[in-house]
Amino acid sequence: MVSAYAELEERMRDRLGGRECLYVPSCRFGLYLALRHWCRPGGRVLMSPVNDDVILFVVLAAGLRPVQAPLDPRDGSIDTAAVPDSVWQDLSAVLTTNLYGNPDPAPELRAHCDRSGIPLIEDAAHAIGSSVGGRPVGTYGEASVFSLSKHTAAKAGGFLALADPALRGELAAARDALLHPTRATAELAHLTRPYAEAALRGLRLAPAARATVRLLGLEEREEIRMPLRADELARALPAAPALDPFHSWVRVDMHDYRLRPGPGRLRRITRRLTRLDGVLDAHRDGTARLLASEYGTPGSPPAQPLFRVPLLVEDRDTAVAALARHRITTGYVYDPPLDRYAGEAFTDPSPAPEPAAWFARHALPVDPRRADQVLAVLRAARIRPTHLSPAPEGAR
Numbered sequence: 001m002v003s004a005y006a007e008l009e010e011r012m013r014d015r016l017g018g019r020e021c022l023y024v025p026s027c028r029f030g031l032y033l034a035l036r037h038w039c040r041p042g043g044r045v046l047m048s049p050v051n052d053d054v055i056l057f058v059v060l061a062a063g064l065r066p067v068q069a070p071l072d073p074r075d076g077s078i079d080t081a082a083v084p085d086s087v088w089q090d091l092s093a094v095l096t097t098n099l100y101g102n103p104d105p106a107p108e109l110r111a112h113c114d115r116s117g118i119p120l121i122e123d124a125a126h127a128i129g130s131s132v133g134g135r136p137v138g139t140y141g142e143a144s145v146f147s148l149s150k151h152t153a154a155k156a157g158g159f160l161a162l163a164d165p166a167l168r169g170e171l172a173a174a175r176d177a178l179l180h181p182t183r184a185t186a187e188l189a190h191l192t193r194p195y196a197e198a199a200l201r202g203l204r205l206a207p208a209a210r211a212t213v214r215l216l217g218l219e220e221r222e223e224i225r226m227p228l229r230a231d232e233l234a235r236a237l238p239a240a241p242a243l244d245p246f247h248s249w250v251r252v253d254m255h256d257y258r259l260r261p262g263p264g265r266l267r268r269i270t271r272r273l274t275r276l277d278g279v280l281d282a283h284r285d286g287t288a289r290l291l292a293s294e295y296g297t298p299g300s301p302p303a304q305p306l307f308r309v310p311l312l313v314e315d316r317d318t319a320v321a322a323l324a325r326h327r328i329t330t331g332y333v334y335d336p337p338l339d340r341y342a343g344e345a346f347t348d349p350s351p352a353p354e355p356a357a358w359f360a361r362h363a364l365p366v367d368p369r370r371a372d373q374v375l376a377v378l379r380a381a382r383i384r385p386t387h388l389s390p391a392p393e394g395a396r
Contacts, residue, residue: 004266011273012146012159015128016139020165022172023157025179026257027125027147028058028250030160032243033174034143035062035093037167038119041241043092044348046083048104049337049356050076050363051097053225055123056338056347057249059095060233063241066347067091068339073355073388074297075102076310076363080109082352088116096122096141100332100365101283101306103132106140119143125158126150129280129305149254150307151279152272156256156265178243179260187262220252224333225341233346280305286368293375295364295385308332308365311374314384319364322381328370335360362386 003009005023012021024030039045041063047055049068059066070082076099094113096104106122113120122144124130127137128151138144138161148157160175162168220226226249239245243258251257261269283305291300295311308331313319320330337356339349350356366374 004263008157008266008270008273009159011270012161016136016161019139019144020162020168022160022162022168022175024145024160024175025156025158025259025261026149026254027123027145027158028054028254029175029178029258030145030158031055031095031121031123032058032062032250033160033171033178034121034145035059035064035095036241037171037174038121038142039064039092044090045093045095046078046087046091047095047338048076048078048097048099049339049350049353050099050334050360051123051338052332052334053338053341054250054252055095055097056342057233057246060237060346061240061243061246061250064092066338066342068337068347068350068353068356070350070352071356071359073359075099075300076356076359077102077104078109079352079355080105080112083112084351087351088112091116091118093119093121096120096124098122098124098127098130098137099334100308100310101127101130101304102310103127103130103137103304105132106135106137107133110140121145126307127304128152128276129283131304148269148273151283151305152269152276154269154272156254156261157269178258180258182260182262187264224335226252228342228346230343230345237346283307283368286371289371290366290368290375295375295378295383298387306368309368309371310359310363310365311378312362312386313364313378314362314386316362316364319378319381319383322383323366323374323377326373326377328366328373328377330364330366332365333360333363335363 008023009021044065044067045059046067046069050071056066070079072079094109098104110120120141122138122141124138124144125147128146130137142163144161146159148154236245284303287306287309288303290296290309291303323330337360339347339353
């Protein structure tokens with residue numbers, strides 16, 4: 001029997017040079033599957049502190065202890081040289097982030113993992129078109145996870161890519177055991193949402209809609225980070241590894257993250273994926289223009305098709321407000337870093353936290369497809385760029 005996901009999996013397999021791909025309803029769900037397969041409960045996972053808080057909760061749900069890595073403040077990638085030997089010796093796995101599409105140093109991380117005999121798991125949610133070391137992001141680890149909610153704007157779907165194709169059957173069975181059944185109401189909402197959002201934008205009603213959501217108490221994030229709810233989280237930890245006790249954290253921003261897709265959703269996702277190359281070209285072009293501006297990082301490598309370009313500005317909040325006045329929304333801000341957000345009760349802090357804190361405070365992630373508009377607004381508002389001068393304490 002041909003899988004309902006076969007066409008999607010084949011398209012992604014071709015992009016990754018033949019690596020086996022398993023469709024999953026979301027990147028976070030695929031990451032949970034990977035962590036459960038490769039890591040025993042109680043293990044320790046090196047990860048980036050500048051990341052979506054949902055990923056922290058996925059790691060905790062898998063029964064693992066997050067260990068926050070030191071970062072390169074120029075682009076938010078993991079600084080392998082700043083990870084102490086004592087940390088490497090006590091890890092069960094390394095989880096990359098490839099923040100905004102900027103690749104983590106996968107070749108170096110692969111070498112460290114090989115020496116330590118631990119798996120490398122690549123979170124490529126932002127990096128479906130990025131490459132490192134002459135290879136696509138997602139082809140270095142035992143497993144890698146991709147999101148179709150980002151570059152394709154499909155608002156659902158993803159892939160778990162496997163280095164060992166023999167594991168496909170086992171992981172497909174684990175996936176199917178955890179999926180929730182298709183719901184007609186959820187499928188209808190997914191299919192009509194783009195039209196409703198377009199209507200709100202056309203009528204300039206989006207701010208009013210967001211205000212109504214807040215008034216009804218339906219907004220899950222009032223700040224950049226969701227509420228930690230430390231007491232509830234502490235009570236959930238003994239139940240790990242399990243998704244259900246962590247559901248209220250893992251579902252934030254994507255309540256269908258473990259829903260089996262219906263045929264209408266799959267058709268829409270497939271259409272979006274067929275248009276990906278054109279989207280990547282637009283992202284690459286805009287990324288190049290943004291990085292060449294006064295807000296880009298000096299000495300940046302050739303432009304990747306970044307999902308968001310982290311411009312470095314002195315006052316990020318003022319810049320966000322200036323863009324909002326021109327109806328340019330800034331999302332995917334990850335501040336404060338996860339060790340400061342969650343505390344030592346739930347994660348090991350970075351051995352060198354200052355570079356991550358500096359980057360999180362100054363990074364302004366913008367959509368490269370709106371590069372010209374963004375630059376015009378920032379310049380008109382006299383937003384000042386900032387660079388590593390003086391470098392933050394602890395930066396290399």
